[in-house]
Amino acid sequence: MSTLALSLAVLAAVFAAAAAVAEYNVVDYGARPGGGADSADAFLAAWAAACNHTGRRGSRPVMRVPAGRFLLSKAYFKGPCRSAAGVVVAIDGTVFAPPAVDSTAWIMFHYADGLAIRGGTLDGQGRAHWACRADPGRKCPPGTTTLDISQSKGVSIKKVTLLDSKNVHMSIFDSTGVTVQGVRIVAPADSPNTDGIHVQLSSHVNILSTTIGTGDDCVSMGPGTSDVLIRNIKCGPGHGISIGSLGGEAGEEGVRNVTVEAAVLTGTQNGLRIKTWGKPNRGSVTGVVFSRVTMRGVHNPIVVDQNYCPGHDQCPGKSSGVRISDVSYTDIEGTSATPVAVKFDCSGSNPCTGFRLSNIRLTYEDKTAQSLCRNADGSASGVVSPRSCL
Numbered sequence: 007m008s009t010l011a012l013s014l015a016v017l018a019a020v021f022a023a024a025a026a027v028a029e030y031n032v033v034d035y036g037a038r039p040g041g042g043a044d045s046a047d048a049f050l051a052a053w054a055a056a057c058n059h060t061g062r063r064g065s066r067p068v069m070r071v072p073a074g075r076f077l078l079s080k081a082y083f084k085g086p087c088r089s090a091a092g093v094v095v096a097i098d099g100t101v102f103a104p105p106a107v108d109s110t111a112w113i114m115f116h117y118a119d120g121l122a123i124r125g126g127t128l129d130g131q132g133r134a135h136w137a138c139r140a141d142p143g144r145k146c147p148p149g150t151t152t153l154d155i156s157q158s159k160g161v162s163i164k165k166v167t168l169l170d171s172k173n174v175h176m177s178i179f180d181s182t183g184v185t186v187q188g189v190r191i192v193a194p195a196d197s198p199n200t201d202g203i204h205v206q207l208s209s210h211v212n213i214l215s216t217t218i219g220t221g222d223d224c225v226s227m228g229p230g231t232s233d234v235l236i237r238n239i240k241c242g243p244g245h246g247i248s249i250g251s252l253g254g255e256a257g258e259e260g261v262r263n264v265t266v267e268a269a270v271l272t273g274t275q276n277g278l279r280i281k282t283w284g285k286p287n288r289g290s291v292t293g294v295v296f297s298r299v300t301m302r303g304v305h306n307p308i309v310v311d312q313n314y315c316p317g318h319d320q321c322p323g324k325s326s327g328v329r330i331s332d333v334s335y336t337d338i339e340g341t342s343a344t345p346v347a348v349k350f351d352c353s354g355s356n357p358c359t360g361f362r363l364s365n366i367r368l369t370y371e372d373k374t375a376q377s378l379c380r381n382a383d384g385s386a387s388g389v390v391s392p393r394s395c396l
């Protein structure tokens with residue numbers, strides 16, 4: 007080999023080494039597949055090594071969970087990390103929880119800017135907890151969220167499966183720039199409080215090409231949520247796509263700029279729902295777009311409920327202080343499992359305003375469905391069936 011060729015080969019090897027991804031495998035830190043021993047210490051050690059990685063600028067260290075089943079009692083993965091680009095958590099196998107977890111979050115990522123979670127299965131093992139909840143005489147541990155993303159920026163979660171959470175499957179809290187794509191979330195229809203994805207105090211959240219079937223809301227949006235895009239989602243069983251409950255506490259931030267499009271809801275309790283407490287606490291919902299949504303046997307396809315007050319506690323007059331405005335429903339079609347397919351039950355003290363219906367085709371048992379309006383104002387255009395009551 008010539009001197010020039012040798013020099014080029016050496017340079018290529020140097021550049022290849024520089025470009026190589028730094029990978030931290032949990033097995034190298036003591037995790038053992040098979041599920042016989044808790045791997046929490048190993049997972050946390052691998053995260054610490056990846057999070058403290060100081061490699062080439064722009065490179066992303068990888069925390070690797072290889073094929074196999076790994077028992078994880080709980081894990082709190084905390085940043086900020088030294089890598090400005092963030093850490094990739096690559097899961098090839100299954101991570102599963104014990105029957106009881108002694109905290110409200112099983113797997114939490116906190117201050118994890120640039121986090122990317124790729125592949126694998128997170129099994130919350132919720133059945134024993136649900137059975138405990140079903141027995142009124144038993145004292146049960148707290149419900150546990152499977153995956154909690156908190157106070158983080160620029161997060162992406164792709165092609166992950168979440169199973170049988172003890173409580174909410176995924177929580178996005180006080181974060182911005184979060185993308186959830188190609189995720190599958192599965193739990194039985196009768197599992198309590200097993201929301202698919204809950205978003206709160208967060209902005210610029212995209213939920214794309216995701217399938218959710220649980221015992222509660224497929225996607226729920228709480229106070230302080232803004233600039234959310236939900237596209238190409240399949241929902242069912244469950245309680246549908248919900249904004250709220252809102253107005254339960256004083257001083258809550260509003261919800262604004264939410265778009266739901268190209269969704270299919272099958273056999274859900276609700277379809278597109280906005281729900282507020284019948285309390286005087288102030289709040290707002292504005293700039294909501296629902297478009298190109300198909301309903302298949304949904305019990306309440308389009309519903310606004312401003313009189314939510316389970317237990318009838320502290321709801322004087324059941325009049326909500328949350329103001330709902332600028333909400334559009336376009337190209338909504340399919341079947342309702344109940345006679346009333348469109349229900350706008352708005353607040354007497356804060357009527358709904360600026361509602362728009364366009365090209366609505368909802369039937370009940372192959373017949374024309376019904377609509378119901380209370381304290382709601384707006385307009386309708388195109389074909390609207392059931393007939394608009396705005």
